[in-house]
Amino acid sequence: MFEIIENTILAPNVHRLVVRAPRIARVRQPGQFVIVRADVHGERIPLTIGDADMAAGTITLFVQAVGTSTLQIVHTPVGGALQDVAGPLGSATEIEQWGRVACVGGGLGTAVLYPLAKALAEAGNEVTTIIGGRSAPYILLEDELQAFSRKVIVTTEDGSHGRQGFVTAALQELMEDPRRCPAVVFAVGPVPMMRAVCELTRPERIRTIVSLNPIMIDGTGMCGGCRVRVGEETKFACVDGPEFDGHLVDFKLLTDRLSMYREEECRMLSQLPEELRNQIVTVRR
Amino acid sequence: MKNNLQRENGRWGQRVLMPEQDHHLRCRNFDEVNLGLSEEAAIAEARRCLQCKSAPCIAGCPVAVDIPAFIAAVAGTRMAEAARILLADNTLPAICGRVCPQEEQCEGLCVLDRKGQAIAVGYLERFVADWALRHPEQLAPTVIPKASGKKVAVVGSGPAGLTVAGELARMGHEVIIYEALHDTGGVLRYGIPEFRLPKEIVDIEVARLAQLGVCIECNVVVGKTITLPKMRNEHDAVFIANGAGLPTMLNIPGENLKGVFSANEYLTRVNLMGAWRQDHATPIPRSRQVVVIGGGNTAMDAVRTARRLGAARAVILYRRSEAEMPARIEEIKHAKEEGVEFVMLTAPLEILGDNQGWVNGLRCQAMRLGEPDTSGRRRPVPVEGKVFELEAQVVVNAVGTGANPLLTATAPELGLNRWGNIEVDTTGQTNLAGVFAGGDIVRGGATVILAMGDGKRAAGAIDTYLQRCKGRPLM
Numbered sequence: 001m002f003e004i005i006e007n008t009i010l011a012p013n014v015h016r017l018v019v020r021a022p023r024i025a026r027v028r029q030p031g032q033f034v035i036v037r038a039d040v041h042g043e044r045i046p047l048t049i050g051d052a053d054m055a056a057g058t059i060t061l062f063v064q065a066v067g068t069s070t071l072q073i074v075h076t077p078v079g080g081a082l083q084d085v086a087g088p089l090g091s092a093t094e095i096e097q098w099g100r101v102a103c104v105g106g107g108l109g110t111a112v113l114y115p116l117a118k119a120l121a122e123a124g125n126e127v128t129t130i131i132g133g134r135s136a137p138y139i140l141l142e143d144e145l146q147a148f149s150r151k152v153i154v155t156t157e158d159g160s161h162g163r164q165g166f167v168t169a170a171l172q173e174l175m176e177d178p179r180r181c182p183a184v185v186f187a188v189g190p191v192p193m194m195r196a197v198c199e200l201t202r203p204e205r206i207r208t209i210v211s212l213n214p215i216m217i218d219g220t221g222m223c224g225g226c227r228v229r230v231g232e233e234t235k236f237a238c239v240d241g242p243e244f245d246g247h248l249v250d251f252k253l254l255t256d257r258l259s260m261y262r263e264e265e266c267r268m269l270s271q272l273p274e275e276l277r278n279q280i281v282t283v284r285r
Numbered sequence: 286m287k288n289n290l291q292r293e294n295g296r297w298g299q300r301v302l303m304p305e306q307d308h309h310l311r312c313r314n315f316d317e318v319n320l321g322l323s324e325e326a327a328i329a330e331a332r333r334c335l336q337c338k339s340a341p342c343i344a345g346c347p348v349a350v351d352i353p354a355f356i357a358a359v360a361g362t363r364m365a366e367a368a369r370i371l372l373a374d375n376t377l378p379a380i381c382g383r384v385c386p387q388e389e390q391c392e393g394l395c396v397l398d399r400k401g402q403a404i405a406v407g408y409l410e411r412f413v414a415d416w417a418l419r420h421p422e423q424l425a426p427t428v429i430p431k432a433s434g435k436k437v438a439v440v441g442s443g444p445a446g447l448t449v450a451g452e453l454a455r456m457g458h459e460v461i462i463y464e465a466l467h468d469t470g471g472v473l474r475y476g477i478p479e480f481r482l483p484k485e486i487v488d489i490e491v492a493r494l495a496q497l498g499v500c501i502e503c504n505v506v507v508g509k510t511i512t513l514p515k516m517r518n519e520h521d522a523v524f525i526a527n528g529a530g531l532p533t534m535l536n537i538p539g540e541n542l543k544g545v546f547s548a549n550e551y552l553t554r555v556n557l558m559g560a561w562r563q564d565h566a567t568p569i570p571r572s573r574q575v576v577v578i579g580g581g582n583t584a585m586d587a588v589r590t591a592r593r594l595g596a597a598r599a600v601i602l603y604r605r606s607e608a609e610m611p612a613r614i615e616e617i618k619h620a621k622e623e624g625v626e627f628v629m630l631t632a633p634l635e636i637l638g639d640n641q642g643w644v645n646g647l648r649c650q651a652m653r654l655g656e657p658d659t660s661g662r663r664r665p666v667p668v669e670g671k672v673f674e675l676e677a678q679v680v681v682n683a684v685g686t687g688a689n690p691l692l693t694a695t696a697p698e699l700g701l702n703r704w705g706n707i708e709v710d711t712t713g714q715t716n717l718a719g720v721f722a723g724g725d726i727v728r729g730g731a732t733v734i735l736a737m738g739d740g741k742r743a744a745g746a747i748d749t750y751l752q753r754c755k756g757r758p759l760m
């Protein structure tokens with residue numbers, strides 16, 4: 001069992017959980033994730049390791065309640081415990097000295113982006129962060145990102161915070177300014193957003209790294225359920241990724257495969273009591 | 286079901302039949318198919334054994350169970366003695382009695398096999414093991430010897446890992462098993478379905494290890510959570526038994542369509558994650574037509590699972606003929622009784638999909654058997670021009686698994702063969718001092734009993750090593 005030390009609400013339906021997992025805290029690297037099962041009947045849910053405190057033996061997870069399993073996870077109270085936390089899984093982000101790097105996060109993707117951006121900054125890169133959401137309350141981790149970013153640009157769809165519009169518009173502006181144009185872009189968010197970012201950077205040949213979130217089970221390369229198409233190859237996102245060269249990713253296939261259990265997910269949701277159902281965000285994929 | 290010493294079938298009597306759940310019922314539930322022999326039937330079957338002096342059957346068993354001896358005890362109604370004999374050679378008889386390919390092993394070498402009436406060694410083994418599970422008080426209590434002060438780490442809790450752990454604990458060593466998944470048993474848990482091997486049996490075997498003082502830690506992915514070098518530093522010896530968990534892809538178009546699964550994923554969702562039960566959260570598609578590609582035990586397990594999940598038409602697609610199928614004979618028989626269709630001499634060319642990205646069929650190539658290949662089996666060759674389509678909403682790829690590189694990639698100093706399997710000597714020792722390996726990671730996909738045999742042999746070698754070694758290797 002993995003004890004919950006802290007559970008705070010960051011944004012509507014997005015919780016920051018601090019979980020005791022000393023082994024994982026000791027060795028995890030940016031870009032890696034864990035697989036969590038809330039209880040003995042639960043699904044295995046992949047979640048990025050947002051941060052870790054080696055001394056305290058804890059890891060931080062940012063979890064958005066989008067379905068029954070994530071809802072159950074965010075509802076685990078302080079002092080309660082998650083049944084299983086396995087990891088760290090996946091390959092660590094390749095952190096290099098690229099110079100100017102743009103980190104683009106959409107919605108919950110910002111939470112997945114956070115550890116990468118932090119590591120990139122710590123490695124001496126000049127990080128410009130662009131984060132977006134539908135409206136002000138959905139903007140995550142702005143202050144935390146501010147702490148190490150050269151600049152944080154916020155966009156909201158309704159203009160309630162930062163600039164109105166999508167993250168892509170802000171990125172385009174950055175790219176058009178020769179003094180700020182990034183050498184590398186990291187993009188994490190809903191699939192349509194990552195695809196749009198890749199379309200933007202492709203003609204300029206700006207290396208673009210995306211973090212993919214296919215459905216997973218074991219997370220160790222045993223089942224092949226997480227397969228994605230990258231270039232001419234089939235890759236297992238849990239071991240070969242989750243980060244890949246965005247210009248080579250088959251986003252259509254990813255979108256298709258993510259919808260595999262949609263009927264089942266809807267049925268599970270419809271069985272939830274009304275007040276719980278209302279706590280779930282509908283996300284675009 | 287009276288068994289016949291009446292010998293109406295000649296001098297040797299007739300092999301006992303296993304009572305089974307009715308096939309109309311069982312193809313819609315996950316309860317065990319084989320119900321087990323009654324005591325009467327077991328005794329009668331045991332009495333058929335000729336007690337051959339040379340006991341050729343023993344040579345067919347990878348762990349050399351003293352077959353005539355335990356059978357003689359059954360024949361004499363001395364069940365506790367039978368259990369003691371059996372357990373001396375085989376620590377997991379309730380499992381082996383159910384899943385060993387007996388026809389190729391012990392029973393295949395029984396002198397009565399020539400008459401088609403081999404002694405049902407597997408059924409008897411299961412009978413004795415189940416009896417022992419119900420009568421623990423009649424078994425000699427396990428004596429745990431004085432602690433040796435040595436500490437051994439085991440990677441993986443499949444049959445190889447469980448066996449080595451049990452043996453080492455009985456020798457007085459401190460054993461800790463690290464398991465990547467959230468539950469124990471390896472393929473016994475996530476691969477082989479409930480209707481063939483009830484998980485309660487795996488639970489009991491694991492509990493028995495706990496009684497011996499073996500510590501099992503789940504959710505530890507060796508290579509990620511801890512590395513092999515670190516394990517070597519913290520333990521006096523290491524045994525690696527992480528199995529052959531890497532699905533082989535078909536490499537044909539359409540393989541990534543929705544509804545196309547590796548057998549590992551399909552079976553893991555159902556068995557480990559409990560997708561067949563209402564109270565578990567993991568989903569699995571329940572489709573009308575399911576096609577499973579392959580001819581081994583894995584393929585049979587997947588196709589029979591599909592029937593139980595409600596498939597009206599569940600098909601096995603195999604590129605050779607039934608005679609070449611590697612699956613156990615009993616699984617093939619059961620699958621047929623349960624209404625599984627066998628489409629033989631057929632290879633998939635392409636998996637077809639609809640505009641939503643869902644699979645809706647397969648394009649297949651008819652094959653015929655040509656000249657024998659290096660494995661001695663006749664090689665399938667395409668019959669020119671014979672291409673046809675099959676409808677399917679779920680396709681399961683059960684063509685095989687390879688060595689998963691997750692652990693070995695983080696231990697480059699470990700010697701591997703060209704398929705990525707760990708190389709060991711006859712005792713199970715790898716090229717690294719104090720590091721042993723066994724089971725599927727060494728052999729490629731093999732069998733439960735071979736994995737156990739490896740565990741047993743390695744336990745002996747590890748014990749010898751521990752008595753000799755002066756300290757932990759310096760890293």
Ligand SMILES: Cc1cc2nc3c(=O)[nH]c(=O)nc-3n(C[C@H](O)[C@H](O)[C@H](O)COP(=O)(O)OP(=O)(O)OC[C@H]3O[C@@H](n4cnc5c(N)ncnc54)[C@H](O)[C@@H]3O)c2cc1C
Binds near residue numbers: 046048112214216
């Ligand atoms: C490597 C990796 C890292 C991840 N990191 C995080 C993280 O740090 N925080 C976090 O909140 N989530 C993260 N996710 C996504 C998370 O795993 C899914 O949201 C979760 O599996 C949904 O489960 P559920 O049962 O609650 O929802 P379901 O009932 O399964 O689905 C409800 C809805 O959620 C969406 N959904 C389902 N599966 C996914 C998925 N894999 N990705 C995105 N949306 C999905 C769909 O819109 C669906 O309709 C990550 C996924 C991966 C593969």
Ligand SMILES: Cc1cc2nc3c(=O)[nH]c(=O)nc-3n(C[C@H](O)[C@H](O)[C@H](O)COP(=O)(O)OP(=O)(O)OC[C@H]3O[C@@H](n4cnc5c(N)ncnc54)[C@H](O)[C@@H]3O)c2cc1C
Binds near residue numbers: 443444446508582726
């Ligand atoms: C569907 C199916 C049906 C089968 N049916 C039969 C049958 O009827 N009869 C028969 O004799 N054989 C059968 N087999 C084969 C048999 O199950 C295997 O040969 C046997 O289980 C191998 O045992 P093992 O201990 O080597 O590995 P496994 O049983 O594969 O166990 C390996 C364990 O190691 C864990 N692991 C992997 N990587 C790591 C890591 N990095 N860190 C920690 N733990 C890790 C895995 O999660 C797993 O629990 C079947 C196999 C399958 C897949």
Ligand code: SF4
Binds near residue numbers: 387
């Ligand atoms: S362990 Fe397997 S091969 Fe050996 S006697 Fe028992 S059933 Fe036969």
Ligand code: SF4
Binds near residue numbers: 406
């Ligand atoms: S070969 Fe057959 S008949 Fe002879 S001892 Fe073995 S099981 Fe009995």
Ligand code: FES
Binds near residue numbers: 217218220224238239
């Ligand atoms: S999640 Fe099973 S192989 Fe990636």
